[in-house]
Amino acid sequence: MTNKRRLAVGAVAASAALVLAGCANGGNSASDSQTVTLRLWDENAAAVYKTIAEEFEAQNSGIDVEVETVPWADYFSGLRQEVAAGQGPDIFWLNGANFAAYVDAGQVAPVKDVIGEDAAARFVPAVVDQYSSKGELYGIPQIFDGGIGLFYNADLLKEAGVDPAELQNLKWSATGGEDTLLPLLQKLTKDSAGRNALDPEFDANNVVQYGFNSAWDIQAILLPFIGSNGGTFQNGEQFTFSTPETEAAFKYIVDLVDTYHVAPPAADTNNNGDFSRDAFLQGRMALFQSGTYNLTNVNDSVSFEWGIAPLPAGDAGAVTVAPGVSALINAASANDEAVKAFAKYLSTAAGNRPFGEAGVAFPAVSEAGDAFQSFWSAAGVDISALVVGADQTVIEPVTGTKFNEAAEVFMPIMREMFLGQRPVSEAVAEADRVANEVVNG
Template identity: 35%
Template sequence: MKSSTIAVLSVILGVVLLVTAALWLGRDTEASGRTVVRLRIWDQSFVPAYRAALDEFQRANPDVEVRITVVPWASYQQKLRLDVAGGTADDLFWTNTYTDYADAGKLADIGAMLGPDAARQWDPDAVTQYTRHGKLWAVPQFVDGGSAIYYNRDLLAAAGIEPAQLGELTWNPHGPDTFRPLLQRLAAAAPWAYNAANDFQSIELPYLGSAGGRFQDGDRYVFDSPQGVDAFGYLTSLVGAGLTPPAADTRTGSDFAKNAFLQGKLALFQSGSFSLSSVAEQAGFPWGTAMIPAGPAGRVSTNNAIGIAADAHTDHPGAVRRVLSWLGSAAGNRYLAAGGQTIPAVVADRQIYRDHWSHRGIDVAPFFDVLRGPRIESGGGPGFTAALQAIDEIFDEMFLGRIPVPEALHRARIAAQDAAAG
């Protein structure tokens, strides 16, 4: 046989093998007959809890196998958009900004899939967050609770401050303000007193809400109101006074403030329950939690939820329905609460979470108590992710002191509207 013929046959054989391998790797049904359902999340630390929950599911449903894929948060949203647009998304995936997908017909109607009674067991705020045009577009998995303050007991003691004083604090740029004087006392005992920064959920929304403002009115952005100027003006003044870590280190998405707290360099760290596990495991000093300061409109926080959405065009709607039904049930959702991982969306499982931390001597009440008062919506609507990205760059400059607050808010609102409109 000629060498040229052998070369051609080798190429053909190679192509056949590659195609065969691709088909095999892309199979959604194993040789055993099991249907493979793929679940995409962005946090590796949740894999053990989900794996335990899904192993129990698979024991009761041996014809279905659920595989977990972790895509890091830094690239999650961009990759998801590309995969949804290209029809290569996983059958199930975490979401917190779902509107564009729902409006484009890319998501399954959860109410139609699981029935109208399924939502009764879930956190009402989470159900509201994932409801649009009268339809539910995700199965809530966990909520963040409200923002609270983590405090370093040693640094408070060094400043002569009792933890109980934290629950009585108020901030107000135009009236009685007990928060700033306390921060000034703490600044004498620690490198930094507090973490005022471009942190949308834990800092900016609570301050905007407690100033009496709103982030959105429907799909319109309205944060450049007089109340918004008060809220962001107060925050940036704390940065300018050196009471916080430098804004260059705490740009959006940065863990600098949390790390500074864990290193004993930050006295007060305002964040959500999602920071609880890392603080509990890594803080080498006595600490506790307290309520956030009250603003002119009181204490206001948000209660963001993470849900699992289903690809509207999945090849396995029956298997997907069974998996979602399990993960949205009390029996399936409890795995997320068992180790104190997060606050489960199934209300009946909340006590498991509370008991875990209570047994460790940690009070989680502030994350729940702040939600008894007024709340500010965490935002949403068409183009919301793009709008936040447009805002972040301008807000970073505002916290750096390079753009005056009124001008920055005005520019950010216009940028958000333009980005959302596409």
């Protein structure tokens, strides 16, 4: 059981992001063929789009599709400037946190004229909801992450005398209720002398194996813990960090780092979102809470036996999150027939199924959804813990036209909280205040 998430197709250097001025108009080549540009941040998905583009081009002579990848760290800043200037790629990926700002600015086009009035019915409803505004669908849903689960290192569990079956019904509590998660994480955390975190002599300053990846990770850690304690991250666009349920969830998450030392220190994770993943891949972390987006990373990289268990349940049960990604049509390219043709193809099962067939992500076209599970089943990997069931509670992903602006002011506070430099109650109250001042400003 194993996987990784990065291949290279048409990579675009961040420093060159602003020289793509002609892309939004589907420029012509010397042979009079039309070029449609598609930009995204994920190299594995870019490889899939290359396959999709080849099939589309075979059916549509005279149209060439150019796939561009820009690294996540540089993606949104360059894209925002280009699209605001009426330039940039014809079609581009967006996530939920950035979607609303482009809609409000009139920089992306509704898709009903491209894929039909009732075409939204062919997509996974949760992703349609995420990319709809005032009754209009603005994105062509492409993939969704499925749920979050507990990736586990079976070898480390065996060394600690833990049967993987013990992971099936883990519980945690921020209110003093039943908690089987914390003692398990303590048992799975070791110092350089081989003592686990339950040992009175445990040396928290010399940890060589962590039990868990508690850290500032909105999708994999914060939202599931907050939801399973009955809290919310936002109410509409308003931030709700300081509500009692959410504050208590933050306290539990931070204590795993700073009080119990069963997760890496925030000095390692605050500014390195890959630290915990890499520690798990290297065999230095027993449990890694993550989603389908890390399936390939684990499968292609590890040398140990592994599996995926369900999320731990809080006082409000187990709550997952399943955000999606959509392809948005640049308003500056919306009337280009070649762009419309490719965008429509992306909304079909044929134009979406390759994501599942490559094992990259759940396709957002419902008809193509079984391809992803079939891929991993054939690879001998049981992903049932990541499949969002109809009866499963799902917390909404982050959203808002000013989410990124708000994050710039609340993130320094939250980083200090994870470092143990601010009490949780003080930090969440201040983060709420400054973030909502941005939202309401």
